[in-house]
Amino acid sequence: MDWDNLRYFLELARAGTLVGAARRLGVDHTTVARRIQALEKQVGSPLFAREAAGHRLSEAGRSLLPQVEGMEAAFLAVEHAAPGVRQGLHGAVRIGATEGFGNLVLAPQLAHFASEHPGLVVDLLALPRLVHLSRREADIVISLERPARGAVLVVKLAEYLLQLYGAQAYLAARPPIHSAADLAGHSFVSYVDDLLFTKELQILDELHRPAHFSLRSTSVLAQYEAVRAGAGLAVLPAFVAAQDASLQTVLPGSARFVRTFWMSMPEENKHVARMQATWAFLRSAVEAQQALLMPPQRASPHAAGQSA
DSSP states (O other): OOHHHHHHHHHHHHHOSHHHHHHHHTSOHHHHHHHHHHHHHHHTSOOEEEETTEEEEOHHHHHHHHHHHHHHHHHHHHHHHSTTOOOOOOEEEEEEEEHHIIIIIIHHHHHHHHHHOTTEEEEEEEESSOOOTTTTSOSEEEESSOOOSSSEEEEEEEEEEEEEEEEHHHHHTSOOBOSGGGGTTOOEEEOOGGGOOOGGGOOGGGTOOOSOEEEEOSOHHHHHHHHHTTSOBEEEEHHHHTTOTTEEEESTTTOEEEEEEEEEEEGGGTTSHHHHHHHHHHHHHHHTTHHHHSOOOOOOSSOBTSOO
16 A cells, blocks of 8 residues: 555645645645545545535544554654654644734744654634634634633643733823723723634633723724724733733722633644643643733722823
8 A cells, every 4th residue: 555645644644635635745735635636546445435515534444544643653653763863752733722822822833843843834824713623724723712622632821811902092081990880981992793713812701891892803903903992991811912101900909800811722633742842831821821811910009091
């Protein structure tokens, strides 16, 4: 059996789409399709079910997958043991995360990780939507909701703080805010309700039901920029807004909300060296960022709206 065909099978199983597998392999998607057809002819059975969302492993494909992964592990072990070959991780790993967390917390850490492993290709999907393990959109997913089912390895990665923020110039031009009742009449920046991808971000209603939104966006980074520009108040992650001197927390004693990041990957990936290494790195890197994710509460000598 041709190992190259098996390698194409492995990457399509991981990526879930011809285009995704082709990107990992550095070839055209028609080449992937041709290789899979050749392998299915050799095996005598379809290895994938073709669906609108991509390629899903058939029963025969699921049976073949652990054997091919074992072959890959053995090949890499032999390759690494050869004289003159540098030890290290090889291949691609794709990580899905929420937009703000992926861009501001993970990206700098993963840049260091990638530089330490030049044989590894790291794909970071930092998106304002759910990234689905079940569709094989990523190898490791960091989400706000714990996966409820499936053969998935899950850990609680971290908790993070969200607070109500406003630009100092915006607040200075308006009456002080001493309680939630004082929020009436203010403009707010928030998510687009019908495009909100998780109930965990339906936070504002816990504090106040705004009568007016100046801007709504699917992007938390766009919301942050709008607040900086003076568009109104918004609930933002502390890791996005706390270090911006132009912003000020509003009702710091009561408008504090905590959410959880969960990290998950298919159980079938837990014995793959690059997945193990990336998983362990993400846990340690995020743990080191606890002060950014959960900054301690500071006493505010002035009410919001008064100059500090």
